[in-house]
Amino acid sequence: MRPLPEVPSAAAPTDGEQAGAALVEHYPRLVRLGYLVLPPSLGSHRRVLKAHALAQRCLLFGRRTGAAAGGGLPVPRGPGGAAAVDPSYALARRQVLRAALAAGRRARLPSLLPLVWGLRLFPHSGGSDGLALENALSALSGPGRAAHALRGLEGLTDAEARRVLADAGVADPYAALAQAAGVPVPHALLGSPEFDPCSLQARPPDLLRRRRHAKAALTAVAALLVCGALLGLPGHGWGRGAVSGPRDGRETAAEQALDPGRLSRVSATFWQRSPRTDFTSWPTRGSRTGDARLLRRALRVWARPDGAVRSSATPGTPVGPPMGAPQLLYAGEVDRVTVVLFHDGLRVVRYAEPRDGGRGEGVALDFARVDGADRATAAALIVARGGDRIRYLTAPWVSSVSVRDLLAPDAGRRPLPRRADGVTAALTSPATARDCRAWEAIEVRDGPAARLMADLGELVPARLTSGPPSAPHDVAGWAERDSWARTACLLPAVRSRGVRSVNSWQYAEQLLPEGGGSARWLCTRAETWRGTGSRVLAQFQAPSAPAVATGGPPGAVAARAEDSPACGMRAPRVLAGVLWKSQGGRWYVLAAGSEQFASLTASGGVEARSDSRLLAVPARAGDRARLNGTLADGSRVGALR
Numbered sequence: 001m002r003p004l005p006e007v008p009s010a011a012a013p014t015d016g017e018q019a020g021a022a023l024v025e026h027y028p029r030l031v032r033l034g035y036l037v038l039p040p041s042l043g044s045h046r047r048v049l050k051a052h053a054l055a056q057r058c059l060l061f062g063r064r065t066g067a068a069a070g071g072g073l074p075v076p077r078g079p080g081g082a083a084a085v086d087p088s089y090a091l092a093r094r095q096v097l098r099a100a101l102a103a104g105r106r107a108r109l110p111s112l113l114p115l116v117w118g119l120r121l122f123p124h125s126g127g128s129d130g131l132a133l134e135n136a137l138s139a140l141s142g143p144g145r146a147a148h149a150l151r152g153l154e155g156l157t158d159a160e161a162r163r164v165l166a167d168a169g170v171a172d173p174y175a176a177l178a179q180a181a182g183v184p185v186p187h188a189l190l191g192s193p194e195f196d197p198c199s200l201q202a203r204p205p206d207l208l209r210r211r212r213h214a215k216a217a218l219t220a221v222a223a224l225l226v227c228g229a230l231l232g233l234p235g236h237g238w239g240r241g242a243v244s245g246p247r248d249g250r251e252t253a254a255e256q257a258l259d260p261g262r263l264s265r266v267s268a269t270f271w272q273r274s275p276r277t278d279f280t281s282w283p284t285r286g287s288r289t290g291d292a293r294l295l296r297r298a299l300r301v302w303a304r305p306d307g308a309v310r311s312s313a314t315p316g317t318p319v320g321p322p323m324g325a326p327q328l329l330y331a332g333e334v335d336r337v338t339v340v341l342f343h344d345g346l347r348v349v350r351y352a353e354p355r356d357g358g359r360g361e362g363v364a365l366d367f368a369r370v371d372g373a374d375r376a377t378a379a380a381l382i383v384a385r386g387g388d389r390i391r392y393l394t395a396p397w398v399s400s401v402s403v404r405d406l407l408a409p410d411a412g413r414r415p416l417p418r419r420a421d422g423v424t425a426a427l428t429s430p431a432t433a434r435d436c437r438a439w440e441a442i443e444v445r446d447g448p449a450a451r452l453m454a455d456l457g458e459l460v461p462a463r464l465t466s467g468p469p470s471a472p473h474d475v476a477g478w479a480e481r482d483s484w485a486r487t488a489c490l491l492p493a494v495r496s497r498g499v500r501s502v503n504s505w506q507y508a509e510q511l512l513p514e515g516g517g518s519a520r521w522l523c524t525r526a527e528t529w530r531g532t533g534s535r536v537l538a539q540f541q542a543p544s545a546p547a548v549a550t551g552g553p554p555g556a557v558a559a560r561a562e563d564s565p566a567c568g569m570r571a572p573r574v575l576a577g578v579l580w581k582s583q584g585g586r587w588y589v590l591a592a593g594s595e596q597f598a599s600l601t602a603s604g605g606v607e608a609r610s611d612s613r614l615l616a617v618p619a620r621a622g623d624r625a626r627l628n629g630t631l632a633d634g635s636r637v638g639a640l641r
Contacts, residue, residue, distance in 0.1 A: 026089050028198045029153075030055040030096050035123075035197040036149040036190065037100035040138040045120045048197040050103060052114050058095040090164075093154075097168035101142045121200045123193060129186075130194035136183045143170040144179030151180060152187030175641075178624065258303055260295035262325040263342075271396050277375040279329070279343045283396055285421045286332030288340075294331060298340040298351035305365055313367035314458050314498035316530030317347060330393055334384040334423060337362075341381065341393070346371045348381060348459055368459035369498060369529040376451055376474075377463055377500060379444045383423055390429040390455055394422045398444045403427055404452065406439040406488035409481035413443055431457035436489035436554070449474060454488075454502075456495045462526070463501040469525070469572035472503045486541050487524055489554040494526040494535045502526045505567060507574055508592035510614050514582045517543035521592040522555060523567035523574045523640075534568070536561045538576035538640050540590070559640040566640050575600070575629045575639045579619060589625050591615040597629040597637075 034051035042050065137145050143165060150161040158177055165173040193199055256262050265284040274281035288294050303321035305311055313319045322344050329341040329348070333355055340351040350366040370378070375397070383393040394401055401424055402413035417425045430439045441454040441464065452475045453461040465472040466480040475484060487504045494502065508521040520541040527534055538559040544552030558576040565571035577591030589606045597613040606625040608617035619625070627639035 026092070027055060028196070030058065030092055031197050032190075032195060033093065033149055033153060034096045034100045036137065036153065036195060037097060037142060037146045038103060039142065040134065044123065045116075048121050048123070048200065049114055049116065051100075051197045054096050054099045054103075055092075056114075057099065058092045094164065094168050097146055097164070101146060101168060101170065119202045119204065121202055123196050124199060124201060129189055130192065133183070133189050133195075140179050140183070141176070143172070143176035146170065147173070147176040147180035148183055149190065151177075152190040174624075257322040257325050258296065258299045259325070260292045260299065263295065264325055264327040265289070266327065268396065277397065278373040278378040279348065279370055280327065280345070281396075282327075282329050282343070282378070284328045284330070285393075286330045286339075287421070288331040288333065288338065289328065291331065294338065295328070295340065297353070298331075298342075301351060301363065301365055302342070302349055309363050309365050311365045311367075314369055314496070314529070315533060316498055316528070317367045317369040319367050329381075330383065330421070332421060332423075334391055335386060335426075337384060337386075339383055341383065343370070350381075350383070350459055352384070366459055370460055371529065375446070376449075377460070379446065379451060379463075380442065380453055380461055382455060382459055382461060384426075385429065388429055388432050389426045391426050392424045392442060392461070394418065394424065394444060395446075396422070397446055398422075399447070400445045402443045402445075403440050404443050404481075406441055406452075406454070406481075407436070407485050408438075409478060409485045416442060429455045429457075430488075430491075431455045431495055436492075439488040439491070441488075450476070452484075454491065456491065456497070456499050458496060458498065460500075460529075462494075462499045465501060465503045466505065467503065468505055468507075469503070469568050472501075472505075483520070483522065483541075486552050486555050487522065487539065490524065490537060490539070490557065493537065493560075497526065497533060497535065498528045498530055499526045500529045503567075507567075507594040508613065510590065510592050510616070512542070512580070512582070512590070513588050513616050514584055514586070516582055519543060519590070520555075521558075521576065523576075523594075525567040527568075532563060534563060536564050536566050536568075536574075536640065538574055540576070540578045540580075542580070561640055564640070573597070573631075573637065575627060575637060577602070577615070577625065577627050577639060579621075579623060581621075587619045587621050587623070589615070589617050589619045589623065591627050591639075593629045596631050598632045599630045601628050601630075602626070603628070 031051045031054075034054040035047055038047045038050055040047070137148070140148065146165060146168065147161055150156045150164055151158075154161075156164065161177060162173040165176055170176055189195070266280075266282060268283040268285075270283065271277060271281035299322075301309055311319065322342070324344070326342040326344040326349070329343050331340045332338070336355055337352045338355055342349040342351075346369065348368045348370050350364070350368075352362075352364045352366075354362045379395045379398055380392045380401075382390050384391040392401070401416040401418060403416050404413045405411055416427065424442075427442075428438070428440050430436075439454070441452050442461070444451050444453060452464040454464055456462050464475055464484065466475050466483065467473045475481060483506055484504060491502065502524065504522055504524045506520050506522050510519050510521065511517075512519055520539075522539040522541060524537045524539060525534060526536075537557055539555035540558045541552070541555040556578060558578045566574050573594045573596040575591065575593040575597060577589060580588050580590045582588065589602055589608070591600055591602065591610075591614070593600060593613040595613065598611075600610045600613065600615045602608040602615060602617060602625040604626040605623040606617055606619050608615060608625075613629070629637050629639075631637060
């Protein structure tokens, strides 16, 4: 429920010496800013050292940037022509924010300098207000903490803070400011000694624990030396004299997995009588299934890939070697590569090499998690990918394959030919497209069922469905295809996330003010193979222009969430809202909840109440409202976020 994001202003280049001088002058302020933005989960000691490391690293960056830029762009000016902010300090502040936000997004190795041994450092303790602020900051995201610090410590307005946040790489500055607005503690506390990483107290660490760790480290080093000596013995272990083949019948399970003769092979008709209809019942297919050298090469690369192998894996997929003999799904030639597909019960693994069979550049190894697959989700795999073209390998129970352009719901489907081994003809992949002018998905026929599957940049295509979370079903009929026509261009938001299926559910329809037509509210949920990492998007689809018969522009994302139960089996409900501008130029706050909602309220920038699950109230450009709803059982639920 936010206006369009503002375009960040580019930071003016500054001289390296000026940047260094600004950093020295404002060093305590920059360190305090980094300390406030870094995640509190690091602990006070690590946050203090990290904040100093970030600020000191900015000095080197400022010198390099100033030397490379050399000047040439004017310094940003404020009202009346005066300099709005010292550009050297602005540059250093931006770098500290970027580094602090990056440190919160992913784990990093500890900074080499500054380094403290045998002591624990932390700022001076304060009263209950400081503790309340620390707890409030812990509940915010990194961008939320940065927004609060820019407001309270730097004294920036909301517009200035949005520009600085966008320049520091924050994807959604409006959401960050909205989070910061919920902190009830006064801004003056940010300048107190409790949050000053330059005025510190020192205490000893846990001395008994350190002694135990030292003893454990000595024991581990001794054990490592003994194991290294044993592994280096000729004829055993992995020393120079080690043998890679069987030794006196004492093969391990891992060594057996490297033997092509032990691969599990399935007959062409097994799926018809198999108790399970998934990847375990796929037959072994391809023209190279009898090539032992190829299969041994693929298994060895899987077990011990070297640096020349290009490897990828979907999130949450282990990439280790097979623990036993895997199932061989396919081995054959596709276009200019030779492909081998394995299945080990948990993963599908794709090995690809140039058709000349060399082990030089071009060898690829891809992993995708597929545990819990069923007849619908095991209908196809992507066997080859080159540029923007892909080929599928279909399941034996698929009777025919066709192609549908999701953006053209009125267009018919076109047949997609298949070879005798189940490999389809090539088609354009939308996963790597720079724009969204077409989105080609495959429609696989399995008896009376017709299932849509889309490539999201991984080995396993995602199944597309429609309907409420309690009963999702395959996309069927013009209305559901028309809804997907305005949803497909949002699929890149879940690309390469290990997505198993994407369900799009129209949960409300709303008549717009001033005779603006009828808008649709949809909730799109992407489920993953690993169970976590689901993505939820609430969409607002305004009516298309009269000239557009079907489809139309993509829906506006009203709200999004990750790892949320909303729109799923556990919580089959959703509430979202947007700030909408009518054809007459007037603004309205629109909101809609699913059928479980009995009433809605808006507070904050707009005050309103509706005794139904739909709300439309006049507003002004840039207004922000906090939405809440009451369910039929009387419980209160907030909007998706």
